[in-house]
Amino acid sequence: QLQLVESGGGLVQPGGSLRLSCAASDVTLGYYAIHWFHQAPGKGREGVSCVDASGRSTNYRDSVKGRFSISRDNAKNTVYLQMNSLKPEDTGVYYCAADWTPDVAGCTVLPYKAPYNYWGQGTQVTVSS
Numbered sequence: 001q002l003q004l005v006e007s008g009g010g011l012v013q014p015g016g017s018l019r020l021s022c023a024a025s026d027v028t029l030g031y032y033a034i035h036w037f038h039q040a041p042g043k044g045r046e047g048v049s050c051v052d053a054s055g056r057s058t059n060y061r062d063s064v065k066g067r068f069s070i071s072r073d074n075a076k077n078t079v080y081l082q083m084n085s086l087k088p089e090d091t092g093v094y095y096c097a098a099d100w101t102p103d104v105a106g107c108t109v110l111p112y113k114a115p116y117n118y119w120g121q122g123t124q125v126t127v128s129s
Contacts (some may be wrong), residue, residue, distance in 0.1 A: 002098055006120040006123040007072070009124045014086060014088060014129055017084045017086065019036065020081040020096075021078055022036070022078065022080075026028070027073040030102075033050055034079040035109070036050070036070065037095075040054040043077075046112065047114070048068065049070040050069070052106055060109060061111075064098075088127050088128060092124075095119055097116040098116060098117070
């Protein structure tokens with residue numbers, strides 16, 4: 001059973017940076033596309049970024065393009081979300097989710113909570129001065 005654990009959240013000032021991690025144990029992430037979702041206070045979960053199983057293709061929500069960068073290290077069984085130039089509207093809980101797509105190139109960022117089978121517990125990001 002795939003279990004995902006997010007880490008790296010915290011309190012940061014506007015313009016600051018954080019790097020989130022999504023790690024798995026026992027099951028390789030190399031067969032899964034990994035998606036990051038953001039849930040702002042009082043709002044639904046929305047896709048932020050994704051990386052396909054190969055790591056060769058990534059995608060981003062328009063509001064984070066140029067600021068966020070997703071990457072994966074399959075040797076460490078971990079996917080990262082580097083978040084730079086953070087804004088107060090980036091505040092919320094960030095979740096990673098895994099989608100079994102070992103032979104699919106590319107991934108799609110969805111503006112809603114997609115029905116992926118595997119989710120982490122979330123990590124809180126607060127951007128505030």
